[in-house]
Amino acid sequence: MADDDNDDNSCPLHKCIFNGDIRKLSQLLRTNDPSAKDKHGNTPLHLSVMLGRKEFTHLLLAHGAIVKMKNLAGWSPLAEAISYGDRQTICSLLQKLKSQAREQMELRRPNLIRALEQMGDFYMELKWDFQSWVPLVSRILPSDVCKIHKSGCSIRLDTTLVDFSDMRWERGDISFIFRGDKSPKESLTVLDNEYQCYQRVRYEESELDIEDEVDILMSSDILTAQMSTKSINFVRAQSGWIFREDKKETVAGLYDCDSYCINGLILESRKRREHLSRDDVQKNKAIMESLTKGGGQSPNTDQNGEIVRRASLLPPPDRKVTWEEYINSEPGEYPKLGRKIVYKESSKAFRATVAMSRDFPLNVEMLLNVLEIIAPFKHFAKLREFVKMKLPNGFPVKIDIPIVPTVSAKITFQKFEFLDNISPDLFEIPANFTEDSMRFPDL
Template sequence: MPLDSPAKLEYPLHWAVFTNEQDELKELLQNRSTLEIDKVDPRGRTALMLAVTIRHFECARLLMDAGADASIPNKEMWSVSNEAVAQGNEEFVQSVIHHRDYQRATRGAQAMRRSLEKLRDVPDFFCEMNWDFSSWVPFLSQACPSDCHKVYKKGSNVRIDTTLVSFEGANWIRGNQSYMFRLSDQGFAEFIVLDHDERIAAVQELRDDDIFNEYRPLPGAMEDRLNNTISTTYIDVDNIGFERTSRGFLSWFTSGESNETVDGYDCKVLNASNVHFVTKRRYDHLTREARDRLAQEEASESKAVSSFKKMMSTNKTDENTKRDLFAEGAITPDQYLDPNYEFEPGCDIGKAREVVKRSNAFKATLWMADEYPLSLHDQIIPIVELMAVNSPHFARLHNFIRLQLPAGFPVKIEIPLFHIVSARIAFQNVNSPGKHVIPLDDSVLIEDEAFEIPQGYIIDDDGSRNYGITWEDDDDRNMRNRGGATGGGAGGGGGATGRTRFMRNNYSDDYMLQLAIEQSLQESGGALPTLPPGDLVAASSSAGAETEFFRAIRDSQVEADRRRREEEQFEEEMRKVLELSKTEQ
C-alpha cells in the first residue's frame, strides 16, 4: 500500500476538498480531535475557502456544519462570503451568509463576555479619549469634527460617553449618548445605549446560545450582492516600519530625535511608514447588464467626486487572473500544497478574477510614553475591542494597536480611517475627578451609578429603535447604503430574521468619500443647500461650485509648495551657517 503524500498528511482537509472526497472529509471531521479545521495552506486559504474557490460546494457545507470559520479571509483579504458571491450561486451564497452571521453573533458574544471578564481583574480607571478628525481634502478638515469619549471602567462594567453619533447626509450628527457594556445576571454580555436626549435605554443581551435559524437571510437579500461589485477594505501594514522623527534643522545641533510632552508625559515621536489604506473591488461575477448599470452610475457622479477618485492611486493588480489551473486539470493537490511550486503569472485556482485596487499611503504617527498609569494590553485593548463591534472608527484603531508596537504606551496615535479622513486619538485626564469619578491616594473610585439606567428612561429591549450591535462587513454596509434588502438579527449583515439592530454610523468608504466631497463643495462654494445625498451630488455639479472647488485645490497646492520651498531654503541656509562656523574655529 503506497504511503500518503507528505502534503496530504500535513493538510488532510485541504487534500480531501481538492480531490472532492466527501466521504473522506466526513470521516476526518467526525474524528478531528487533533485536527485544525481552520488551518491555512501555503496559498493562504483555509479548507473552507479552498472549497468555495474551486466550487466544491458540498465539501464547503460539510465544513461549515462542522464549525469551520466562515469569516477568515484569504491572503488577498477576500472573505469566504466574497468568494461565494464571485461564484454566482445564490443558494450557496445564502448558506454562507447564514453560517457567517450565526458564527459572528455567537463568537462575538463569547469574545465580548471574555473581554468583560478579563477587565474584572484589572484596576478600575477613568480616562478620556480625544478624537480629532482631519482630511487632505480642501475645506473638509474645517468640517471634520472632534469628539471626547469619556471612558469609565469598574470591575466588569464599562461605559463610554460620546457626543458624535453618526454621519448622515452631508453632516456630522451630534448627540448625547452613552454606550455601556456589562454582564447580565445570567453571565451573558449586555450592550446598552443610553440616548440622553430622547431618554431611551436600548438594551441588547448578546447570547451565544441563539438558535441557528434566527440568522437565516431574508428572501431576496442575496440578489443585490450578486449584482454589485464585491469590495474589501483594510489597512495594509505588512511592511510597516517605525522610526523616530527628527527635529528638522535642530538635528544639526542635537541628536535629532524628537520628543514631545503630551498631557504631562514625555513621549518619543515615531512615524510608522509603509501604511496603506486599501480598497479592492471585484467585477468578474457581474453580468453585462450589471456592468452597464454601474457604468451609468459612475457617469452620473459629479466632476468633483470623479476627480478625487482619480487623485487616488487606482490600478489593476497582480490578483487579476486569466487561467483557472484547477478547472483545466493543470495542477495536482501535491503541487497546490507545495509552497515551493510557483504558478505562472496570471494563473491561479478558481475562476478568473478582475480586480481594481485603490490605495493611499499614510504615515501613521505614535507618541509613546515609557511611563503611563494605564496598561495598553490589560486595560485599553479590551475596551477598544468592545467598541470595535459597533464603531468603524474603533475597529480601525483596534486593528492598528494590535500590531507589534514599539515599547511604551501610545499616549497619542494618528491613523487613517478612510481614504480621505485620518484621526488623531489622544488619551488624557486619567483618573481626573469629575462626575462618577473620585480619585483616591493610589487608585480611583468609580461610582456604581455610572453603570445603571437612569430613572425615567424608556427601556427598549426589542430593537424597535435601531440601536444595537450588528456584525457587518463592507458588502453589508454597501448594500444598505444602496438601499438593498437587509433585515437583521443580532447577526444582521445578511438580512437575518428577527431583531433588527443596525448602528447608524457604519458607512462604506465610497459613501463617506461622496459625502465628504459634497461637504467640501458646500464649504468652498457657500451656495449649495442642505439636500439629501443624491440631490446634493446633482447640485454639486454646477459650474460655479466646480470652479470654486478646483480653484481652492489649486490655491492650496500652491501654498503647500511655497511653504515646502521656504522650509528647504531655511534648512539649506542653516546647513551653510553650520559648515561656515566649523571652518572658522
C-alpha cells in the same frame, strides 16, 4: 514529483471535493481538520464554494469549518461565494461567520471581564479630530470627545459621534453601557439620551438582517483592506532648524512625551467585481454619490422603498480543471475555478505619528481590554488595531493614524484619573427611558 505526491496525500479533504466524493469526505471529516490549508492557502471550504458544490459546503460548515480563513491571495470563502453568486451559499457562510465570531468572543469573555475587574476604576476622556488630505472634505469632518467611566467590570462611554465612515457620520447624544455581570444578550446597551430611549445591542442577527446583508454583499464590490506593517519602523521625530534634537512635547498639559514618526505604514486595498453587471456598477456609483451628500437609498430597495432581493447568478462555466492540474501548479497560481476575476488593487503610504508617555497611569494591555468592549465603533476598531502593534516604550497618548484611504484621525488621551466613588447609577438604564429595538438599525 515526490513533493507533488506529498501535497496530494496531505490534502485528502480537498481531493474529495475536487472528485465530488461526498461519502468519503464525510468519513474523512471524523479524523481530519476541516479548515486545513493546501499549498495555495485554500481550505476545503474555499474549494467547495469555488466549485459550486453546495452539499459539500453545508457538510463542512456543520463540521465547524472556519469561514474567516484567507488563501494566499487574501480572499476568504465568503468572498469566493459572492463571486460565484449562489444566494443560499452566501447566506449560510455569513450566518456561520457571525456565529463563529460570537463563539470566539464568548471564549475570551471570562478573561476580559477578569482583566477589567483587576483594573482600578477610572474616568478618561478621548478626543477624536478627523482630517483629510482632500481640502473640501477636511473642512466638514467631525470631531468628538468620548467620555469613558469604568467601575468593576462595567464600562460607560458617552459620545456625540454615533457612526462614522469616510464622508458620512451621524451626530447624537449617545451612551454605550457594558455590564460584565449580565448575560451576553443583555450585557451591551446603547442609550439615546436626546430621545430618552434605549436599545439592546443585538447578540444575534435576525433572519431579515442576514437577508439584507446578503443583498448588500451581492450588489457591492468584494472589498478587502488592511494596514500593512511589514516594513514599519519608528523614528524619533526631530525639532530645531540648525541644531536638531529629539522632539519632546507635553500632551494635554499633563504628560511629557517622546514623539515618533511611523514610516512604512501602508494601507492596501483590493476589490473584485466580476459578480456585478454594468448596471450594478452604475447604480452603486449613484448611491455612493448620493450618500456622500447626506441622502440616498439602500442598494436593496426600489424607488418606492420596497425590498428587492437579489437573485442567484447563473453559475460560472465549468473550467474542467483536474485535481492533478490544481495541486501540481505553483503556489497561488492554480487554474481559475470560477468566474474570470475583475480585480483592482491600490496601496497608499501614510505618514503616521505617535507621542509616547511613560507617565500615563494606564498600560497598553489595559487599554486593549477597554477598546474590545467598545466594539460597535469602527474607528475604535482601527485604534485597537494600531495599539496592537509593537510600539516604543510608554503609552500612546497622542496618535495620528489613517482610518480610511481619504481620512485620518488624531486621537488624544487628554484626561485620565483613577476614581473610587463612581456612581453605580451611571451603568443603569434610566427609569424614564423606553425600549426602541430599531433606534440603531446597524447595531
